[in-house]
Amino acid sequence: NIFGSLIISPIVGLVFAGGLIFLLRRYWSGTKKRARIHLTPAEREKKDGKKKPPFWTRIALILSAIGVAFSHGANDGQKGIGLVMLVLIGVAPAGFVVNMNASSYEITRTRDAINNVETYFEQRPDLLKAVTGVDQLIPSPEPGATEPTEFHCHPANTINALNRAKGMLANVESYDKLSVEQRSQLRRIMLCISDTTDKVVKLPGVSSDDQRLLKKLKTDMLSTIEYAPVWIIMAVALALGIGTMIGWRRVATTIGEKIGKKGMTYAQGMSAQMTAAVSIGLASYTGMPVSTTHVLSSSVAGTMVVDGGGLQRKTVTSILMAWVFTLPAAIILSGVLYWLSLKII
Numbered sequence: 001n002i003f004g005s006l007i008i009s010p011i012v013g014l015v016f017a018g019g020l021i022f023l024l025r026r027y028w029s030g031t032k033k034r035a036r037i038h039l040t041p042a043e044r045e046k047k048d049g050k051k052k053p054p055f056w057t058r059i060a061l062i063l064s065a066i067g068v069a070f071s072h073g074a075n076d077g078q079k080g081i082g083l084v085m086l087v088l089i090g091v092a093p094a095g096f097v098v099n100m101n102a103s104s105y106e107i108t109r110t111r112d113a114i115n116n117v118e119t120y121f122e123q124r125p126d127l128l129k130a131v132t133g134v135d136q137l138i139p140s141p142e143p144g145a146t147e148p149t150e151f152h153c154h155p156a157n158t159i160n161a162l163n164r165a166k167g168m169l170a171n172v173e174s175y176d177k178l179s180v181e182q183r184s185q186l187r188r189i190m191l192c193i194s195d196t197t198d199k200v201v202k203l204p205g206v207s208s209d210d211q212r213l214l215k216k217l218k219t220d221m222l223s224t225i226e227y228a229p230v231w232i233i234m235a236v237a238l239a240l241g242i243g244t245m246i247g248w249r250r251v252a253t254t255i256g257e258k259i260g261k262k263g264m265t266y267a268q269g270m271s272a273q274m275t276a277a278v279s280i281g282l283a284s285y286t287g288m289p290v291s292t293t294h295v296l297s298s299s300v301a302g303t304m305v306v307d308g309g310g311l312q313r314k315t316v317t318s319i320l321m322a323w324v325f326t327l328p329a330a331i332i333l334s335g336v337l338y339w340l341s342l343k344i345i
Contacts, residue, residue: 001288005283006327009279024037067278080239197214261304262304
């Protein structure tokens with residue numbers, strides 16, 4: 001899914017932005033007034049004596065730019081928040097492995113979701129067996145029996161995992177009552193149950209009503225596990241905003257002047273921005289992993305190709321090389337650093 005999204009999203013940006021500029025060329029250039037949208041600022045200054053776009057074109061450009069800023073910030077913000085939370089969970093698990101500020105209502109909601117998931121799987125053991133590929137599920141320990149301290153995540157162990165989670169959350173109104181080890185184990189168990197639930201949802205024999213039920217129960221179950229404190233959200237938002245305010249010129253110059261051989265027209269800018277805003281916004285809403293920079297740059301390239309402006313080979317080659325090499329480079333670097341940390345620590 002990750003590789004597919006990263007490859008397809010720039011292609012979608014290129015095609016849709018090119019399609020928009022094609023429609024504007026075909027249906028919005030019949031009169032002198034409408035044709036102004038297809039001028040560059042330099043061409044408009046030479047023709048009409050002013051560089052600013054017509055009023056409604058300016059409004060469309062501003063609104064589409066706002067859309068790009070919002071969707072771009074939302075998508076990159078999700079990544080930033082996720083990375084910060086991963087670091088905090090690794091460095092200070094006692095305070096961040098679960099939401100220590102969760103209310104008793106939220107914990108009760110999590111506990112009820114676990115009970116309902118257990119009831120569902122007890123009524124449909126065939127689904128768990130279909131996911132595991134085995135006929136025998138691992139039973140829960142008998143009352144009074146000593147449970148192993150280590151928990152191994154496997155779909156066959158789901159009923160046992162559900163019972164463990166129920167036992168940990170019994171009569172708990174605050175996560176302060178759990179030890180650090182119990183909180184970490186609770187997180188592992190809940191994520192394991194969540195993975196099994198996702199696999200069950202994808203089975204062909206599960207009805208649409210059951211799919212909705214399981215997805216809702218999963219959301220309730222993870223509400224105190226998959227979270228982010230408000231201060232982290234604010235910090236990431238400020239970092240993105242301040243960083244853009246400081247470094248905007250370099251990005252704007254590359255995107256606006258170095259992709260195409262000709263200057264960008266108002267119509268091209270509007271088409272690229274609208275395409276980027278919608279596609280990145282959808283990716284943010286659905287949780288799809290996309291590169292916001294690749295989507296925006298490919299949208300600009302699509303308008304240039306369709307409008308006959310041509311592309312600057314050097315810049316496009318650099319973008320493509322970055323597109324191809326950044327992902328494997330990140331995978332290799334993170335793998336090496338993780339291996340070194342295991343050897344050193």
